[in-house]
Every structure is written in structure tokens, then in C-alpha cells.
Amino acid sequence: MASTAPARHASEVSGVLVDRIRHRLVSTAGSSDDPALASIVRDEAAVLADDVVLAELRREVAAELAGAGPLEHLLELPGITDVLVNGPSEVWLDRGFGIERAAVTFPDDAAVRRLAQRLAAGAGRRLDDASPFVDATLPDGTRLHAVLPPITAHPTISLRVLQRRRFTLAQLAPPDLAELLAAVVAARLAVLVSGGTGSGKTTLLGTMLATATPDERLVVIEDAAELEIDHPHIVRLVTRAPNVEGQGAIGLRELVRQALRMRPDRLIVGEFRGAEMAELLVALNTGHEGGAATVHANTAGDVPARLVALGALAGLSRAAVISQVLGAIDVIVHLRRDGGSRRIDEIAVAQAGGTDLTVTAAWSASRGQLPGAADLSRRLRDRGVGVPELIR
Numbered sequence: 472m473a474s475t476a477p478a479r480h481a482s483e484v485s486g487v488l489v490d491r492i493r494h495r496l497v498s499t500a501g502s503s504d505d506p507a508l509a510s511i512v513r514d515e516a517a518v519l520a521d522d523v524v525l526a527e528l529r530r531e532v533a534a535e536l537a538g539a540g541p542l543e544h545l546l547e548l549p550g551i552t553d554v555l556v557n558g559p560s561e562v563w564l565d566r567g568f569g570i571e572r573a574a575v576t577f578p579d580d581a582a583v584r585r586l587a588q589r590l591a592a593g594a595g596r597r598l599d600d601a602s603p604f605v606d607a608t609l610p611d612g613t614r615l616h617a618v619l620p621p622i623t624a625h626p627t628i629s630l631r632v633l634q635r636r637r638f639t640l641a642q643l644a645p646p647d648l649a650e651l652l653a654a655v656v657a658a659r660l661a662v663l664v665s666g667g668t669g670s671g672k673t674t675l676l677g678t679m680l681a682t683a684t685p686d687e688r689l690v691v692i693e694d695a696a697e698l699e700i701d702h703p704h705i706v707r708l709v710t711r712a713p714n715v716e717g718q719g720a721i722g723l724r725e726l727v728r729q730a731l732r733m734r735p736d737r738l739i740v741g742e743f744r745g746a747e748m749a750e751l752l753v754a755l756n757t758g759h760e761g762g763a764a765t766v767h768a769n770t771a772g773d774v775p776a777r778l779v780a781l782g783a784l785a786g787l788s789r790a791a792v793i794s795q796v797l798g799a800i801d802v803i804v805h806l807r808r809d810g811g812s813r814r815i816d817e818i819a820v821a822q823a824g825g826t827d828l829t830v831t832a833a834w835s836a837s838r839g840q841l842p843g844a845a846d847l848s849r850r851l852r853d854r855g856v857g858v859p860e861l862i863r
Contacts, residue, residue: 540586541575542630546613551632552669558625559583565669583626587617590628596712607712608695637701638678643671644815650859651818651834653682655802658854659761663743665768665777666806671813672765673697673741675806680763683737687761690730692723693741706733723747727754740764748778749785752792755799762799771805771819775828793828796821801850803830820846833862 539546545554545564553565559577563570577583587605591598594607594615603619614631640649655662656679664672664679680689681701691698692708708730713720723740727750730738738759740751743766755762766781768774775796782792800821807816818834820843831843844862851858 539590539630540582541577542586542628545573545575546630546632552634553632554628554630556583556626556628558627580620580625583628584619587619587626587628590615591617612696614695633695633697634674634699637681637699638674640678640682643675643678647859647861648815648834651861652679652804652815654851654856654859655804656680656682656761658851658856659737660801660850660854661755661761661799662763663774663800663803664763664765664806665771665774665803666765666816667767667769667808669813670806670808672806674699675804675815676739676763676765679804680737680739683761687736688734689737689739690733690735691739691741692726692730692747694723694744695741698739698741706735724750727751730754731759735759737761737763742766743778743781745781746785748781749787749795752795752799756795768805771803771817771832772830774803774805774830775821778828793823796828797823802847818847819843820850822846 539554542554542556542562545551545562548564548566550566551564552567553563553570554573555563555565555570556577557563559579559582562573562575562577564573565571577586588598590609591605591607594605594609596605596607598605598617598619600619603622605615605617607615609615612633614629614633616629616631618627620626640652643649644652662676662679664676666672677698677700680698683689683702685703687702688704688706689700689702690706690708691700694710696707696709708726710723710726711719711721723744724747727738727740727747731750731754738751738754739762740747741764743751743764751762751764766774766777768777775793778796779789779792782789782795787795803817803819803821804815805817805819807814814836816836817832819830819832822829822831822843831846832838832841833843833847835841840862848858848862
């Protein structure tokens with residue numbers, strides 16, 4: 472895959488120049504958005520060669536002082552999902568076609584560290600030798616993860632760019648498959664969307680939930696506000712990280728408890744990650760139908776083992792998790808990413824298998840209708856929803 476075009480940034484112009492401009496902005500109480508920045512850049516750039524365009528330099532300096540520095544233009548590329556910095560000479564990106572190397576470098580480790588610390592500070596988080604890693608959300612919604620040595624050889628930065636575009640089911644799936652997914656939502660069946668990193672779980676779940684009727688109240692719980700749902704009644708609860716003293720953290724588990732008191736018609740958790748699944752499973756077993764979540768898993772068949780492992784974090788036995796899941800989860804929609812393509816690979820139903828939990832496929836992209844179709848059809852009919860042709 473071809474690399475992106477080389478980008479000229481402030482360090483290529485002059486590190487000294489940027490320091491001088493920063494000093495002037497601080498001394499005059501200005502900001503990188505201040506109209507005076509253009510004048511300051513023009514004054515300080517008098518020593519530069521004639522071919523340096525002042526407008527471009529102004530943009531580069533603004534990115535260096537308040538934006539993402541040399542990464543700024545990468546974050547604006549069409550289709551960008553991830554920008555990854557492994558060190559000063561290794562910058563990678565993902566535009567939906569897999570990882571590719573970017574023609575961007577930093578002068579040294581110190582420059583990467585400064586950028587990581589500035590981004591963390593912009594998110595209200597601390598990143599230094601005493602707290603050498605950070606997971607935060609930037610003001611524009613971009614997810615930041617950064618790690619400093621000695622935990623890693625070089626300062627590293629991982630930026631996950633949220634896609635704010637809203638899709639319809641017709642744009643994400645063929646008509647017959649879109650009809651089936653809409654029927655699952657209309658029947659208020661509880662759904663888990665599974666798949667690997669970057670497979671499109673959040674995008675598909677948000678698109679499915681957009682088909683819920685307008686009179687329903689959706690309470691969404693997330694680590695970061697990622698779910699884009701085109702629906703008129705949404706309440707969002709987002710976790711809070713601890714402050715520099717290690718106090719004030721609010722996790723998913725507490726937010727699930729609070730959400731239950733907010734009269735939700737549908738309770739949605741952005742991702743099952745740990746002990747919070749215990750509260751959500753209990754909620755889905757006590758009349759809160761139509762709930763949804765995403766979970767990382769390699770296949771739909773791996774989801775039961777994943778849930779059992781997460782249940783153990785909440786102190787639940789295997790038998791307790793299986794019992795709760797059987798009453799709480801109806802349908803599993805599994806996604807797969809192959810290179811640049813993301814597709815719905817399988818739709819399955821959770822069933823009891825003796826004393827165990829099994830997942831039976833109802834439809835597969837490679838095999839079509841499968842034995843679980845009869846069970847899924849029954850569940851739809853029991854909720855008064857017509858059975859789509861795909862599983863009829």
C-alpha cells in the first residue's frame with residue numbers, strides 16, 4: 472500500500488522558530504487561534520527562505536502548539552481510523568485497508584513525548600514518569616492512548632479517530648440481511664455484536680439501534696461517546712477517569728446501576744469489558760428488553776467462553792453466567808474484517824445445551840440459512856414480528 476505524501480511540519484521549518492512563537496504567545500496571553508498569530512509568524516519567519524509560504528507555516532505552527540503537530544494532517548485524511556506512533560521514525564496509519572506507513576517523522580523521542588503529554592493535558596489527564604501511560608478522549612472525540620519509557624522503548628501514541636458519519640442498514644448490508652437485522656430490533660431481542668478490533672461493531676450497532684421506534688428511550692453507557700445513533704431520544708452516560716490523586720473514577724459498572732434508575736426502554740453498553748456485564752445481564756433479565764452491547768470475539772461460537780471469562784471478573788461462576796446469558800441474550804451478530812472490507816459474517820442465537828451455553832448459527836455469509844434459523848424465526852413470531860425471507 473502506498474504511503475501518504477511527505478508532510479512538512481514545524482520541526483522541518485525550525486524548532487527554534489516554534490519555541491520563539493510559543494514564547495511570544497505566552498508573553499502576550501495569545502493563543503494559536505488568535506488572529507495575531509499570523510502577524511507573529513510573519514515577524515519571526517523573516518529569517519526563512521523566500522519559498523516558505525507563510526499561510527502554510529501558520530497552519531503548521533498552530534498544529535504544533537495546539538493540535539496534533541505533524542500528525543494533524545493524517546487525522547484529516549478521508550477514511551482514517553487510526554494513527555499510530557511507535558517512535559520518532561515510525562508513524563503508521565489505517566485508512567480502512569490495513570496498516571500502512573506514513574511519510575512523517577519526529578526529530579527525536581523528546582518531540583514524541585512532548586506531543587503525547589500535550590494531548591494528554593488537553594484531555595485533562597496526566598502523563599509523566601510517575602504516570603507513564605494514559606487512556607483518554609480528546610475534545611474532538613478522538614481516543615488517545617500513550618505510553619512513555621521505560622515501559623516501552625520509545626514514547627508511543629495511538630489515536631483512534633471516530634467516524635461521525637451515520638449510515639443506514641441499506642448501506643451496510645444487502646436488502647434481505649438489512650431486513651433481518653431490522654426485524655431483530657423491532658422484536659426487542661437482546662443483541663450482542665461481536666468481532667475483532669476495527670471490524671465495525673460500533674458502527675453496525677448504532678445503525679441497528681437507529682431503527683428503534685421514536686417513542687423509545689435509549690440509555691447508552693460507554694467508555695467514550697462512540698456510538699452514533701440517529702434516534703430522537705438518547706441519554707448518554709460516559710465513564711470518568713480518576714484525577715491526578717487517583718480519586719473520582721466512575722466506571723461502567725456504576726453507570727449501569729445508575730442507568731437502571733433512568734427509566735430506559737433499551738439499555739446499551741458500548742462494549743462488554745469486565746465486571747459491568749454482571750449488572751447488565753441482571754438488567755436484561757428483569758424486564759429491560761431490547762438491550763445491546765458489543766464484545767470482542769474471534770467467532771460467534773467463541774462468545775460464550777468470552778462471557779464466562781468476563782463473568783469471572785465479577786465473581787460469577789460459570790453456571791451463574793450461563794444461566795444469566797440464556798435469559799438475557801437472544802442474538803449474536805458477528806462481523807469479520809478481511810483487509811479493507813468489513814462484513815456481517817454470521818447471525819446466531821444463544822441456546823441451552825444441557826448445562827452449557829451454545830451458539831447456533833441461523834445464517835452465514837458463506838453457507839446461507841442454517842439450523843438456528845428455526846429458533847430465530849420462532850423468537851421473532853413470539854414478539855409479533857414477521858419473519859424475513861432470509862431465515863424463513
